[in-house]
Structure formats: structure tokens, C-alpha cells
Amino acid sequence: MLPLNGIPTPEDIAAVMPTEERLSKGPVAITECFQNIPCDPCYHSCKRGAIKAFTDINERPQIDFDKCNGCGSCMSRCPGLAIFVVDATYSDSEALVKIPYEFLPLPRVNQIVTAVNRAGEELGNAKVVKVQNTKAQDKTALVWLAVPKNLMMESRHFLVKEVR
Amino acid sequence: MIHTEIAIVGGGPAGLAAAIKAARLGAGVVLIDRNDYLGGQLIKQTHRFFGSKQQRASERGIDIARELSDEVMANEKIVVMAEATVLGYYEDGVLAVEQQGKITTIKPQRLIVATGGAEKSLLFPNNDLPGVYGAGAVQTLVNVFGVKPGNRVLMVGAGNIGVIVSYQLLQAGVEVAGIIEAGPKIGAYWVHAAKVVRAGVPIFTRHTIKCAHGEREVTGATIVQLDDNWQQIPGTERLIDADVICLSVGLTPLTEILWQAGCKMTFVPELGGNVPLRSEGLETSVPGIYVAGDVAGIEEASAAMMEGALAGLNSASSLGYTGPDLNEDRANVLEQLEALRSGHVGEKIRKGLAQAAL
Incomplete structure (x- = not known):
């Protein structure tokens, strides 16, 4: 449970998940933001209006999954690094997970890293497909990982295998 | 002796915001900080801040420090005394300041104490x-x-x-x-x-x-x-x-100057310890002495910046300075502070502030 150990429960996750049908249509953002805190940059970051306007700054973000195209521009604006993009249509066997990442060195494209879950437990290999690190992202890189489809809702971070 | 309209003790988020707002209204400000840089604890905050767009949410503390201190340094109304430590506040309203081994006295018409907190x-x-x-x-x-x-x-x-x-x-x-x-x-x-x-x-x-x-x-x-x-x-x-x-077991307000000045203080655990009683406009029980930021109660940097803005506006307007947007500006800051503190995570702060109202 989040307040006890920092790990969201399956029920927490289920409550913010897009439907299977939406996932089958392509990339979509998932806001793993489970606490009402005074914060709203995600709303201001979305150019498609896919994040519902906040009437109170303490509200949690609500995504209109039909408007969201999974571009990920909200991901690098979230101070909590709590937004992920999942693309279940990446290939027959693999899904794409975009992860906000603020560690150095950044991984290289095609590098094999170890995907980890929300508890920090290792899940297995994942391949880096793309690393986005533009000036607008201001040092919060987005790393695109290809993971087996059954791990797309588990993979939320990764470990770079080499020691620095 | 240096005479100034407003002296601000502490160049962290609250003090910087206060200096900017007061100087924009036209007041002369002396900003005193013991470090050789401005920004206080902001300069160590490499993470993105929470809050709203107006409170620079999603910006990193270190970048906010740079922006605020650049604005302060560029403002001719603000004199910055760096590497300067306030040693005491005397009955006649004089601050004694030590800077590079030399003691200077400052007599301000208004004083904003934005000294922050200390670790427990x-x-x-x-x-x-x-x-x-x-x-x-x-x-x-x-x-x-x-x-x-x-x-x-x-x-x-x-x-x-x-x-x-x-x-x-x-x-x-x-x-x-x-x-x-x-x-x-x-x-x-x-x-x-x-x-x-x-x-x-x-x-x-x-x-x-x-x-x-x-x-x-x-x-x-x-x-x-x-x-x-x-x-x-x-x-x-x-x-x-x-x-x-x-x-990392909490902070407590750094209130020595307020005690010396005879401000009425009260112990509020929700705010981190002894804090000054203050009006909604952040004036203490001693007329002309204002507080902003962690010295008034331990909170987030976003709240400190808003409190600094409020104390800056109010101290300058009490000296007769005004501007076309003064009332709107003040209402906006108050509204933002209320929003920051309105949610579940602000409950403790609200409870604490209720005990420190003058």
C-alpha cells in the first residue's frame, strides 16, 4: 500500500487503467498519481486537451483516453514522474513502455536493460527502443522500452547493467 | 547607519519573492543573507516542484533560485548584502549586521523576517x-x-x-x-x-x-x-x-530575531515549533515586522514564495506605495496560498495556522 511502503496496490492501478479496447488502438498515457496533492502541470502540458481541467489544484488528473495519443509530453512535466505511456500495439509479442528517467548515464538505443516493477523487483530483459531527451524536457528523459506484452503493466523502471 | 524602507533577513524563496514584490511597488529594499549566494535551500533542489503554474510548478528549485536572484540583482531598488549575518535586533528598531568581520547597523522602516528553518x-x-x-x-x-x-x-x-x-x-x-x-x-x-x-x-x-x-x-x-x-x-x-x-526528521522555524524583537510567539507542533502570531497579511504582533516562509511555520517552498510575495506587497503598501494591480495581486496571492493548503495534505498546516492567527 502506497502510504505504508510506497507501492500502489493492484486496485490502485486498476482504477487508472485504460480499457483493453483502448489499449488495442495504440499508445496511451496512464497517470499513476494516487494522492490528492496541490499540483497541476500535467493539465497545462497537454496540447490535445486530454487531461481534464482541474477545478481544484488538489485534484488528481483524469485522462480522456480517446483524446490522448500517447505523445508523452505530460511525462516530463510531472514532478512525481508518475505518468507512463503504454503502447500495446508495438509488435505481436512486445509492448512499448515509455518511462521517465533522470539518471546518468542514459541508456543507448538497442541496449538491453533490466526492467523492474513498482516494487523495484527485477522482471527481466527489456530493449531500449528510443531515448528522448530534448531541451524542452529539461533533464527528464523519456526512455522507450520494448517489453514482453505480459509485463507492460508491470515494467515501470529499469536498471542499466553496467556499473558506472 | 544605513536607513532603508524595508530590510529583509534571508534570501531564500520567501525573502527573494518579498524583495521583488516590494521593489516593484517602488520601495527601497536591503536584502541580507549570510551566504555568498542567493536562493537559500532552493539551490540544492534539483527536482521539479509541485504546485500550480503561477508557483512555477514543474520547474526545478535550482532554476527558480537562479531566476529569482537574477531578478533581484537586476533591480536597482534592491541592495543585496551577501555573506552578512544579522546579529541582533534592538529596541529602537536597529539591526546589527556582521559582514566580513565588520559590523553595520541598519534602521529599516519595515522588517521582513524570512530566516527559514533549522533541521531537527x-x-x-x-x-x-x-x-x-x-x-x-x-x-x-x-x-x-x-x-x-x-x-x-x-x-x-x-x-x-x-x-x-x-x-x-x-x-x-x-x-x-x-x-x-x-x-x-x-x-x-x-x-x-x-x-x-x-x-x-x-x-x-x-x-x-x-x-x-x-x-x-x-x-x-x-x-x-x-x-x-x-x-x-x-x-x-x-x-x-x-x-x-x-x-531527515523535520525542521523547526529559526525565530531568534522575532524573540528579540518581542513578537508574540506560540508553540505549534504542526508548524514545527515556536512560531510568531501573525495577521492574515503576515504582520506580527510588533507593528512593521512581517514574517514569510518557514520562519512562520514549516511548509513547502511554493508556499514560502507566496508568503514572501504577500509580505513584500503588504510592507510596501503600508509605506504608501501602491500600483494599479496591488489589490488584484494581493487577492491572487491569498487565493493561491489557500489553494495550496486546501487539500488533504494541507490539513496539518491549516490546523497549525489556525493556532497562530493574530
């Missing part, structure tokens, strides 16, 4: 061993000087500071063995907690440090579980290898 410590056997640090010191070493405090850290306290400093240690390539928290719940924003947990740092609530180990320096610690009455549960002791024990 924790009592346990061997807490005087080298390797036991406050979180602020660890953050200074890592983020200001680029020095690793050690190789493996045990963090004590899972509030925002403990969790964020843990994250920054990971970014610096330092291992964090775990974060322990005596309370039943993680005090930090859960998104921060989730971020360090998925990076491999476990958080143990209802745990405290029993003692530190080591002869000449820290080599580890024994941690122990607590029951619901905060009593140690025998048999739950665990040895953690670590060469750093980092204490």
Missing part, C-alpha cells in the same frame, strides 16, 4: 559518530559541492525531504540501503515515495533507529520496529550496513 536531530546511541548527517548537509555535499557523503546511506525519516534526498543520492550514484519512518505512514508525497521504491530503495514505516555502530565512524545501524504506541518491539532488531546515517 534525533537522540540515539552513537549519534555523534562521523557519518551521521542531517539531510541538508548531505544535500549540500551532493548537489552543491559534488561530494559523495559515503557509499551506502540509511535514511531516517520518510517525509518529502528524506525521500527526495534519497532520490538525489541515487542520482549521484550513492546506494541507499533503505528509508525508515517511525510514523505509521509515509509523510512524503506518494509519487516521490513510489519513485525511490521502484529504483530499489525499500521504505519501512513504523521503524526507528536503535543505535549506530562503529568505532571511529559509522559502519552500520540497528533498526527496530515500533508498535502502535511508538514502543520498540523486542526481537525485531535488524542490522543495516551503512557508512552514512542521514537524519
Whole structure:
């Protein structure tokens, strides 16, 4: 449970998940933001209006999954690094997970890293497909990982295998 | 003796915001800070801030510090005294300031105290061993000087500071063995907690440090579980290898100047200790002395900037300065402060502030 150990429960996750049908249509953002805190940059970051306007700054973000195209521009604006993009249509066997990442060195494209879950437990290999690190992202890189489809809702971070 | 309209003690987020607002209305300001840079604790905050767009949410503290101090330095109405420590406030309203071994006296018409807070410590056997640090010191070493405090850290306290400093240690390539928290719940924003947990740092609530180990320096610690009455549960002791024990167990307002000035004070645990009674406009019981930021009650930097803005506007307007947007500006700041404190996480602050109203 989040307040006890920092790990969201399956029920927490289920409550913010897009439907299977939406996932089958392509990339979509998932806001793993489970606490009402005074914060709203995600709303201001979305150019498609896919994040519902906040009437109170303490509200949690609500995504209109039909408007969201999974571009990920909200991901690098979230101070909590709590937004992920999942693309279940990446290939027959693999899904794409975009992860906000603020560690150095950044991984290289095609590098094999170890995907980890929300508890920090290792899940297995994942391949880096793309690393986005533009000036607008201001040092919060987005790393695109290809993971087996059954791990797309588990993979939320990764470990770079080499020691620095 | 230097005569000025407004003196501001402390160049952190509250003091900088106060200086900018007061000077924009036309008031002459002397801003005093003991460091050789402005920004206070902001300069160590490499993470993105929460809050609203107007409070620069999603910007990193270090960038906010740069922007605010650039604006202050560029403003001709503001005189900055750096490496200057306020030593005392006298009955006749004179501040004694030490700067590079020289004492200067300043007589301001209005005084804004924005001195911030100081870290609390924790009592346990061997807490005087080298390797036991406050979180602020660890953050200074890592983020200001680029020095690793050690190789493996045990963090004590899972509030925002403990969790964020843990994250920054990971970014610096330092291992964090775990974060322990005596309370039943993680005090930090859960998104921060989730971020360090998925990076491999476990958080143990209802745990405290029993003692530190080591002869000449820290080599580890024994941690122990607590029951619901905060009593140690025998048999739950665990040895953690670590060469750093980092204490992040809260802050307390730095109120010496206010005591000296005779401001009415009150003890409010929700605000971190003794705080001044203040009006909605942030004036203390001593007319002409205002407070802003952590000295008025421990809160987030976003609230400190808003309080600074409010104290800056009010102190300048009390001197007769005004502007076309003054009332709107003031209402806007008050509204933002209320919004910041309105949610569930603001409950403690609201409860505390209710006890400090003048």
C-alpha cells in the first residue's frame, strides 16, 4: 500500500487503467498519481486537451483516453514522474513502455536493460527502443522500452547493467 | 547607519519573492543573507516542484533560485548584502549586521523576517559518530559541492525531504540501503515515495533507529520496529550496513530575531515549533515586522514564495506605495496560498495556522 511502503496496490492501478479496447488502438498515457496533492502541470502540458481541467489544484488528473495519443509530453512535466505511456500495439509479442528517467548515464538505443516493477523487483530483459531527451524536457528523459506484452503493466523502471 | 524602507533577513524563496514584490511597488529594499549566494535551500533542489503554474510548478528549485536572484540583482531598488549575518535586533528598531568581520547597523522602516528553518536531530546511541548527517548537509555535499557523503546511506525519516534526498543520492550514484519512518505512514508525497521504491530503495514505516555502530565512524545501524504506541518491539532488531546515517526528521522555524524583537510567539507542533502570531497579511504582533516562509511555520517552498510575495506587497503598501494591480495581486496571492493548503495534505498546516492567527 502506497502510504505504508510506497507501492500502489493492484486496485490502485486498476482504477487508472485504460480499457483493453483502448489499449488495442495504440499508445496511451496512464497517470499513476494516487494522492490528492496541490499540483497541476500535467493539465497545462497537454496540447490535445486530454487531461481534464482541474477545478481544484488538489485534484488528481483524469485522462480522456480517446483524446490522448500517447505523445508523452505530460511525462516530463510531472514532478512525481508518475505518468507512463503504454503502447500495446508495438509488435505481436512486445509492448512499448515509455518511462521517465533522470539518471546518468542514459541508456543507448538497442541496449538491453533490466526492467523492474513498482516494487523495484527485477522482471527481466527489456530493449531500449528510443531515448528522448530534448531541451524542452529539461533533464527528464523519456526512455522507450520494448517489453514482453505480459509485463507492460508491470515494467515501470529499469536498471542499466553496467556499473558506472 | 544605513536607513532603508524595508530590510529583509534571508534570501531564500520567501525573502527573494518579498524583495521583488516590494521593489516593484517602488520601495527601497536591503536584502541580507549570510551566504555568498542567493536562493537559500532552493539551490540544492534539483527536482521539479509541485504546485500550480503561477508557483512555477514543474520547474526545478535550482532554476527558480537562479531566476529569482537574477531578478533581484537586476533591480536597482534592491541592495543585496551577501555573506552578512544579522546579529541582533534592538529596541529602537536597529539591526546589527556582521559582514566580513565588520559590523553595520541598519534602521529599516519595515522588517521582513524570512530566516527559514533549522533541521531537527534525533537522540540515539552513537549519534555523534562521523557519518551521521542531517539531510541538508548531505544535500549540500551532493548537489552543491559534488561530494559523495559515503557509499551506502540509511535514511531516517520518510517525509518529502528524506525521500527526495534519497532520490538525489541515487542520482549521484550513492546506494541507499533503505528509508525508515517511525510514523505509521509515509509523510512524503506518494509519487516521490513510489519513485525511490521502484529504483530499489525499500521504505519501512513504523521503524526507528536503535543505535549506530562503529568505532571511529559509522559502519552500520540497528533498526527496530515500533508498535502502535511508538514502543520498540523486542526481537525485531535488524542490522543495516551503512557508512552514512542521514537524519531527515523535520525542521523547526529559526525565530531568534522575532524573540528579540518581542513578537508574540506560540508553540505549534504542526508548524514545527515556536512560531510568531501573525495577521492574515503576515504582520506580527510588533507593528512593521512581517514574517514569510518557514520562519512562520514549516511548509513547502511554493508556499514560502507566496508568503514572501504577500509580505513584500503588504510592507510596501503600508509605506504608501501602491500600483494599479496591488489589490488584484494581493487577492491572487491569498487565493493561491489557500489553494495550496486546501487539500488533504494541507490539513496539518491549516490546523497549525489556525493556532497562530493574530
